[in-house]
Amino acid sequence: MKTVIMAGGRGTRMVSIASDIPKPMIRLCGKPILEHQIACLKKNNLTDILIITGHLGAVIEDYFGNGSRFGCTIAYYRETEALGTAGALYRIMDSLTDDVILINGDIMFDIDFSRFIAFYHERKAHAALVVHPNSHPFDSAILLSDRENRVLQWLNKEDKRQYYKNRVNAGIHILSKHILSTLHATTEKVDLDREILKPQLASARIFAYPTPEYIKDVGAPERYAQVTADIETGLVQRRNLSQMQKAVFLDRDGTINTLNGFVRSPEDFELLPGAAQAIGAINRSGYLAIVITNQPVIARGAISLEELETIHNKMETELGKQGAYLDDLFFCPHHPDKGFPGERPEYKIDCSCRKPKPGLIIAAAEKYHIDLGASYMVGDHNRDVEAGRAAGCIPVLLKAGKSRESGDPELIFADLREFTQSLLPRGMP
DSSP states (O other): OEEEEEEEEGGGGTTTTTSOOGGGOOTTTEEEHHHHHHHHHTTTTEEEEEEEEEHHHHHHHHHHSSSSSGEEEEEEEOSSSOOHHHHHHHTTTTGOSSEEEEEEETTTEEEEHHHHHHHHHHTTTSSSEEEOOOOOOSSEEEEEEOOOEEEEEEEEETSOSSOOOOEEEEEEEEEEEEHHTTTOOOOOOOOIIIIIIGGTTTTTTTTEEEEOEEEOOSHHHHHHHHHHHHHHHHHHTSSTSSSBOOOOOOSBBBBBBSHHHHHHHGGGGBTTTTHHHHHHHHHHOHHHHHHHEOOOOTTSSSHHHHHHHHHHHHHHHHHHHHOOSSSSEEEOOOOOOOOOTTGGGGGOOOOOSSTTTTTTHHHHHHHBBBBBGGEEESSSSHHHHHHHHHHHOOEEEOOOOOOTTTOOOOOOSSSHHHHHHHHHHOOOO
16 A cells, blocks of 8 residues: 655744754654654555655655665655645546555654554545544544444534544545545645545545554644653654553543532533543553443433433543543443333343453453553442452552551552552653
8 A cells, every 4th residue: 555645844833943844854863753654654564655745845855765775665746836635646646546545744653554454444434534532632623433433523623612532633544546536636725634535524434543552743842842752762662552552441430520429411520630630641651541431321221322422522521621631431331230210121231341340441451452460440449449450450449538558459549640640650740
């Protein structure tokens, strides 16, 4: 599969770092952003590359040449006028004989492309876009999808939104010949995402591929500093899902949000003080932050799956406002006890996913290649401790006013913030 890298941007926000080179040539730990991208592509056996250049394009072409020095074959198309993503793609259509990977040239990433490509083929997609949670979803494009990950809504940063799942368009696509055939000649700038893909949501099979792997826009000085630090500490490579991951599994009620009976509506959901800061510390530490929660309100018939999703979307929205995010969320809708008015019989089963059973933790570990022995299960109830222990995690009990006593098998902290301050590397500021 050919990879096309869009590297024609001027990088006006980065003039304080470099003004005499194209933005994708800005160096991170001694190497241009583009070189980091090409190294990741090479690692994934994606060695047929076409780079679309523009402003100061000769700098890129002189540095990378034909690609042989980097173990790749590299060709170029240099724009003489800015035509946007779609316009530039149309100009190189003759060289695109099959599906194509399209990448923004100003992002730092290290992902397992084999997973992404398999997802694309399994869904028989016309287009697949990598999405990921990030710390600033309010100023990013959000893709809302169904349970099969088909994109239903595309919310750009200026679009009105209330509660949403924090899944940001990362700037990495796979496009089919079907999508490419919808492009047309133009002398004006045409944005692929806004003007080609978004209008086709109802008619084309466009899917979002969620991943917690490292992807970060290097388009602003403060993000440049963060990416540099993440490369230096090895975080960028460690988050590739071909590597074993570590996670902090989090209970929801009483751990992240206040515990006032069942949460039946978004209005009932309120973050605990310090919870967002603690989850932000988990994000910075390199651990995945994954919620593992029992939600018997579904089995009881108290709320619908759609209403539960809205509650969880509020949680993600409120966390995002404070710079924190969840990498995933797993919930059990079951409850074994019967006889409640309005209950849903299909969920009244003795399942393997309801804590204290470890089913959800095991499922998350399989999905994200997690080393359970190096991971934590954190909650405010003994069932959280038991589930963590059964899965092989390090159990952590949150219990205000209680300290660990001799012989206690689990770590005990007053709240989530205290846990992150005490145990996680690069913890709370």
